[in-house]
Amino acid sequence: MKSICFYFQVHQPFRLKNYRFFDIGRSHEYFDDIQNSWICKRVAEKCYLPTNKLMLDLIKSNNGRFRISYSISGVALDQFERFTPEVIDSFKALAETGCVEFLAETYNHSLASLKSKKEFISQVNMQKQRIESLFGLTPKVFRNTELIYSDHIADMVAEMGFEAQLTEGAKHILGWRSPNFAYNTSNNNGLKLLLKNFQLSDDIAFRFSQHSWEGFPLTTEKYVDWLNKVDNPDCINLFMDYETFGEHQWKETGIFEFMRNLPSRVLSHSDFSFKTPSELASELVPVGNIHVPYPISWADEERDLTAWLGNDLQDDSFEQLYELESRVLSIDDEALLRDWRKLQTSDHFYYMCTKWFSDGDVHKYFNHYDSPYDAYINYMNVLSDFRLRLDSLEQNLKKKPKNESNVNEG
Amino acid sequence: MFGWEFPPHITGGLGTACFGITKAMTQLGNHVIFVVPKTYGDEDGNYTKLVSASDVSIDLSQNLYKEFWDNISYIEINSKLIPYLGTDDYFNVINKGEKYVALEKNNIHSKKYEFSGKYGETLLEEVERYAMVAAKLAKDNDYDIIHAHDWLTYKAGVISKNISGKKLVIHVHATEFDRSGENINQMVYDIERFGMDNADHIVAVSDYTRNIIINRYGQSPEKVTTIHNGADSFVTNDYAIERTVKEKVVTFLGRITFQKGPDYFIEAASKVLKVYPNVRFVMAGSGDMLNRMVALVAKKRISKNFHFTGFLKVEDVNKMFALSDVYVMPSVSEPFGISPLEAMNSNVPVIISKQSGVSEVLKYAIKVDFWDTDAMADAIYGLLNYPALSKMFISKGRNEVESIRWEDTARRLNDLYNNLLR
Numbered sequence: 001m002k003s004i005c006f007y008f009q010v011h012q013p014f015r016l017k018n019y020r021f022f023d024i025g026r027s028h029e030y031f032d033d034i035q036n037s038w039i040c041k042r043v044a045e046k047c048y049l050p051t052n053k054l055m056l057d058l059i060k061s062n063n064g065r066f067r068i069s070y071s072i073s074g075v076a077l078d079q080f081e082r083f084t085p086e087v088i089d090s091f092k093a094l095a096e097t098g099c100v101e102f103l104a105e106t107y108n109h110s111l112a113s114l115k116s117k118k119e120f121i122s123q124v125n126m127q128k129q130r131i132e133s134l135f136g137l138t139p140k141v142f143r144n145t146e147l148i149y150s151d152h153i154a155d156m157v158a159e160m161g162f163e164a165q166l167t168e169g170a171k172h173i174l175g176w177r178s179p180n181f182a183y184n185t186s187n188n189n190g191l192k193l194l195l196k197n198f199q200l201s202d203d204i205a206f207r208f209s210q211h212s213w214e215g216f217p218l219t220t221e222k223y224v225d226w227l228n229k230v231d232n233p234d235c236i237n238l239f240m241d242y243e244t245f246g247e248h249q250w251k252e253t254g255i256f257e258f259m260r261n262l263p264s265r266v267l268s269h270s271d272f273s274f275k276t277p278s279e280l281a282s283e284l285v286p287v288g289n290i291h292v293p294y295p296i297s298w299a300d301e302e303r304d305l306t307a308w309l310g311n312d313l314q315d316d317s318f319e320q321l322y323e324l325e326s327r328v329l330s331i332d333d334e335a336l337l338r339d340w341r342k343l344q345t346s347d348h349f350y351y352m353c354t355k356w357f358s359d360g361d362v363h364k365y366f367n368h369y370d371s372p373y374d375a376y377i378n379y380m381n382v383l384s385d386f387r388l389r390l391d392s393l394e395q396n397l398k399k400k401p402k403n404e405s406n407v408n409e410g
Numbered sequence: 411m412f413g414w415e416f417p418p419h420i421t422g423g424l425g426t427a428c429f430g431i432t433k434a435m436t437q438l439g440n441h442v443i444f445v446v447p448k449t450y451g452d453e454d455g456n457y458t459k460l461v462s463a464s465d466v467s468i469d470l471s472q473n474l475y476k477e478f479w480d481n482i483s484y485i486e487i488n489s490k491l492i493p494y495l496g497t498d499d500y501f502n503v504i505n506k507g508e509k510y511v512a513l514e515k516n517n518i519h520s521k522k523y524e525f526s527g528k529y530g531e532t533l534l535e536e537v538e539r540y541a542m543v544a545a546k547l548a549k550d551n552d553y554d555i556i557h558a559h560d561w562l563t564y565k566a567g568v569i570s571k572n573i574s575g576k577k578l579v580i581h582v583h584a585t586e587f588d589r590s591g592e593n594i595n596q597m598v599y600d601i602e603r604f605g606m607d608n609a610d611h612i613v614a615v616s617d618y619t620r621n622i623i624i625n626r627y628g629q630s631p632e633k634v635t636t637i638h639n640g641a642d643s644f645v646t647n648d649y650a651i652e653r654t655v656k657e658k659v660v661t662f663l664g665r666i667t668f669q670k671g672p673d674y675f676i677e678a679a680s681k682v683l684k685v686y687p688n689v690r691f692v693m694a695g696s697g698d699m700l701n702r703m704v705a706l707v708a709k710k711r712i713s714k715n716f717h718f719t720g721f722l723k724v725e726d727v728n729k730m731f732a733l734s735d736v737y738v739m740p741s742v743s744e745p746f747g748i749s750p751l752e753a754m755n756s757n758v759p760v761i762i763s764k765q766s767g768v769s770e771v772l773k774y775a776i777k778v779d780f781w782d783t784d785a786m787a788d789a790i791y792g793l794l795n796y797p798a799l800s801k802m803f804i805s806k807g808r809n810e811v812e813s814i815r816w817e818d819t820a821r822r823l824n825d826l827y828n829n830l831l832r
Contacts, residue, residue: 021692021719022729025654312708320714373704377718384717388655 001283003235003275004227004266005194007143007166008242010048010072011109012040012079013347015368019378024385030339035368040083047246048080052090054245054256058263059099066263067099067274070242071143074107074127075345077134088134095135101276102131104139104162110344111308113144113153114295115322118329123341124160141166141277145346147196147239147298148305151186151291158189164281166239169195170296170303180233182284186291192281193290196239196298200226205240209253217254220261221269228270234287235280236272239298300355308349313376318349320383324390331393339386343379351375411444412544412556412563412570424583426748427615428559430640434820443551445544445566534597541565548573555827559583561598564605571608577830580609585622588669588743603627610830613637613823615746616767637823638771640816641751649732649756657690657715658794661734661758663727664741664749666697671740671763671780676703678740678786680710686791689715694730696721731756735800736793740780741766750775754811759803761789771814774807 017032058066072091080087094100106112106123107130113120124142131139142162144153149167157165169179179195203223207213215222230236241248249255266272275283299307309318321343328340352372369375413428432442544566548556557579558567564580571578586594586602606612606627612634614620620636623629660682662675672693679691693703693716700718707716722730731737737753737760744766751768753760754775762769763780776793778785793800 021694021717022726024717312705316708316711316713319711371701373701374720376704376708377720380713381717384714387714 002233002270002272003280003283004272005235005237005275005277005280006068007103007237007239007277008068008070009143009240010070010076010242012036012043012073012076013109013345014075014079014342015039016348016378016382019381019385021381024381025388028339028385028389030382030385031342036079037083040079043243043247044080044084044087046251047243048084048087049090050251050256051242051245051259052087052094054260055100056090056094056097058260059094059097062263062267064097064099065267065274067101067276067279069101069103069141069276070094071103071105072131073105073109074123074130075109075342077130092135095137099276101141101278102135102137102139103166103277104128104131104142106145108341108344109145109346110341111145111148111318111346111349112344113148113156114305114309115318116325117156119322119325119344120156121160140164141194141281143167146308148295149193149292149297150295151293153295154185154191154193154292155187155189158185158191162191164192164194164277166194166196166237166277167292168296168298168303169198169237172303173290173292173296177288178231178233180230180236181287182234182280183288183290184286186289188289192284192286194235194237194277194280195290197236198298200230200236201238201240204238204255204258205244205248208244208249208255208258218258220258220265223258223262224265224269227266227272234284235275306355307353308346311352311354311372313352313354313372314349317352317376317379317383320380324387327390327394331390331397333393336386336389336393343382343386348375348379352379411442411559412566413444413446413559414562424560427583427639427746430816431819431823434640434816435823437817438820438824440824443547443553445547445563534601537562537565537601541569545569545573554831555579557581558605561586561602561605564601568605568608571610577610578608579611579613579826579830580605581613581615582606582619582623582745583615584745585619585626587622587626588619588745589667591668591742609633611635611826613826615639616770618765618767618770619745635822635826637819637826638767638814639746639748640819641748641755641811641814649728651729651732653733655690657688658735659690659692659733660736660738660790660794661692661694661730661753662738662740663694663722663730663753664739666693666695666700666703668699669741669743670697671742672697672699672703673706674740674742674780674783674786675738676706676710676712676716677783678738678790679716680712681783681787682790683712683715686794687715689790689794691716692719692730692734693717694719694722694727727752728756731758734758736761736790738786738790739763739766739768740778740786742780744768751811751814754803754807757804757808759793759800759807761786761793772810774803774810776803 014031015036016030017035019027019030055068070091077088095102104124104127106120107126108123110123112123128139131137140162141164142157142160143166147166147168149165154165174195179197183193183195185191185193203215203218203226207215208218210216227236245255245259263274266274295305296303297305297307309315321340324340328337351367351369352375354372367375369378411428411432414424428444432444435442540562548570553576555577556567556570556574558564559581560583567578567580570576586598606623606629612623612629614623614634614636616638617636620634623634624631660679662672664670666672675691675693682689704718707713719726719730731753734753735758737750737758739747739750739760739762741747741763742765744763746767747762748768750760750762750772761776761778762772764777765780769775769777776789778789793803
């Protein structure tokens with residue numbers, strides 16, 4: 001039984017506003033509501049709403065044989081609720097079909113898995129609850145921010161009771177092996193791994209409209225031929241940003257027509273069926289173990305973490321943010337905690353990436369700063385103010401009479 | 411006088427100096443024709459009157475400057491000359507284009523000095539163009555002496571001299587060695603040298619600069635006179651702003667370029683922070699070394715106590731001074747350096763490098779070698795922790811700034827003129 005597994009990533013960060021040195025200690029508004037709402041509305045109009053409608057049509061017209069999965073970050077859901085509630089409704093409609101699976105991730109699309117187990121688990125649980133309350137479905141499969149994965153992360157994810165995790169079918173960890181099978185983790189902790197077929201995924205996500213690509217123009221017929229030519233797969237995992245549809249690939253490229261015709265073509269001209277990740281997890285028998293001592297991701301040529309961490313700007317700001325963890329958590333202040341978590345969103349560190357030359361185009365597209373240095377200065381200004389807030393809250397706590405803390409302990 | 415910027419729009423020390431000199435010169439009864447290349451276009455309409463070569467009409471709404479403007483003609487030339495940029499930077503700016511083009515559109519001046527020819531592609535072509543326009547002005551106007559401020563205007567000065575036969579004074583506010591260290595741009599050097607060789611007399615803003623002119627440009631010492639800048643043209647800055655951080659603030663303010671020594675400031679900051687963490691350092695301004703400085707701060711892991719502001723507008727500069735406890739000017743090479751005077755005028759004690767002209771006139775400032783970051787760190791620590799010291803610097807410093815007067819500069823210039831004309 002051969003399967004195709006679609007998984008779409010839906011994410012929007014809370015972008016920071018232009019926060020100046022003179023704002024430190026004066027303004028605690030860090031996020032650019034105007035820009036965030038504008039982007040949300042634009043992407044909703046170009047991508048989320050039309051694509052959700054298309055997916056709903058496809059599920060209905062194929063009588064449940066077309067099945068897909070999503071991971072929607074909590075911060076994206078928060079913004080949809082505020083700026084474009086109709087997007088939430090359209091996802092609810094998809095959830096009701098029974099053909100759509102929602103995955104778990106960190107609520108803030110953070111890099112917490114690399115730094116703090118405690119914070120990582122908190123954010124995953126927040127996300128699970130959010131999905132349950134919105135869609136009435138309990139996520140059983142996990143995918144980490146940007147498909148970041150390592151043996152260590154796998155252990156934490158298995159401990160939380162997930163059945164499977166998605167990650168990148170990176171060449172340097174697979175070697176001669178194929179991404180088109182399920183695998184075990186390095187220490188057989190029961191978690192199954194589903195690996196992205198980056199060739200066939202990126203044909204759609206990145207190369208679809210590239211005129212210089214030999215596969216151009218990509219038609220549904222051609223693509224299904226390619227699927228059929230894959231040597232004896234258990235599953236072909238097509239993982240991509242949802243914004244591929246209508247935002248990264250504009251509607252004029254024909255991406256919607258391509259997708260509209262794909263399911264029926266696959267069902268009529270191949271032996272493939274569509275499965276969601278948890279269906280694959282219960283069905284497939286792993287063919288081997290994957291060892292990943294150093295974290296991988298789905299980003300850039302290197303498939304490593306260097307888009308977010310590694311240069312001095314990124315490492316310095318990342319360290320300073322997590323240095324505050326125990327202090328933030330020991331103060332019971334909802335607004336403070338919420339801001340601290342919003343500052344964890346990986347995009348902030350992505351903006352500080354200095355390796356502009358190989359994958360610069362993609363980075364530039366997602367970046368509203370003039371330079372990584374601007375991004376760093378802005379982020380650090382915000383962090384300075386955040387630290388002042390933390391200081392003053394701690395001082396207020398000390399001033400309060402003792403009995404209050406005694407009550408909590410008792 | 412040939413210059414390149416004029417108040418109220420000032421991008422740096424030169425504009426302040428030209429204003430101070432011109433104002434004081436007119437008060438001594440001189441009439442000044444001031445020629446500037448059109449650079450920014452957003453000068454305040456209250457002050458600026460475009461005066462074309464043949465039409466000296468002055469219509470002022472600000473009485474404050476009335477007397478001053480009565481004795482000055484202000485001529486602007488539509489040119490893209492931009493002060494303080496090297497030829498490479500100029501190329502970048504001009505290629506970016508947008509910002510400056512936009513400013514020109516907003517130009518409030520109704521008339522411009524028209525001339526034939528297209529905009530030059532390079533800074534050096536602009537210098538030539540400016541000189542050509544100067545030649546026309548030289549013919550059309552009546553004057554006794556020609557006075558050219560800094561290298562962009564030297565050719566204009568020399569051409570005017572050749573046409574009119576009047577005496578030429580070259581005023582050196584900075585040399586190519588200040589801007590570029592040892593890696594000088596030979597073409598700029600050649601223009602500077604050409605100006606100095608053809609000048610009847612050279613004015614240097616400090617002994618520091620005078621030495622460079624004598625040693626590096628081969629000028630005879632008798633031909634070069636030091637006349638220090640004044641300092642009394644500042645509006646008193648008592649900007650009130652609430653402090654939001656409890657730590658003391660140490661500020662670097664200026665273009666973040668090689669000449670200003672920003673890296674020595676960071677080095678000193680990191681030394682201070684090792685022993686005394688209750689302080690914040692601020693690097694205000696922008697420049698070609700900014701990104702490298704940001705990376706250096708991140709690398710040294712001192713960003714918790716080290717902030718960047720980016721380019722500051724005039725109002726924000728006042729704000730910045732009001733928030734500062736110590737001002738540091740670690741310039742590698744500074745012909746004069748007006749900003750410490752502004753700091754002192756805002757009640758901020760200053761640390762300045764010995765490689766600056768202003769150190770020749772200031773008593774109430776701590777002077778260190780720019781490369782001696784240990785001494786710089788010591789001085790910062792001392793000013794922050796020993797209130798007696800900083801109090802003395804603040805009160806005496808303000809008086810000192812007030813006593814450094816443009817009148818003195820103008821009087822000495824006047825004597826120099828008279829000697830030349832004799």
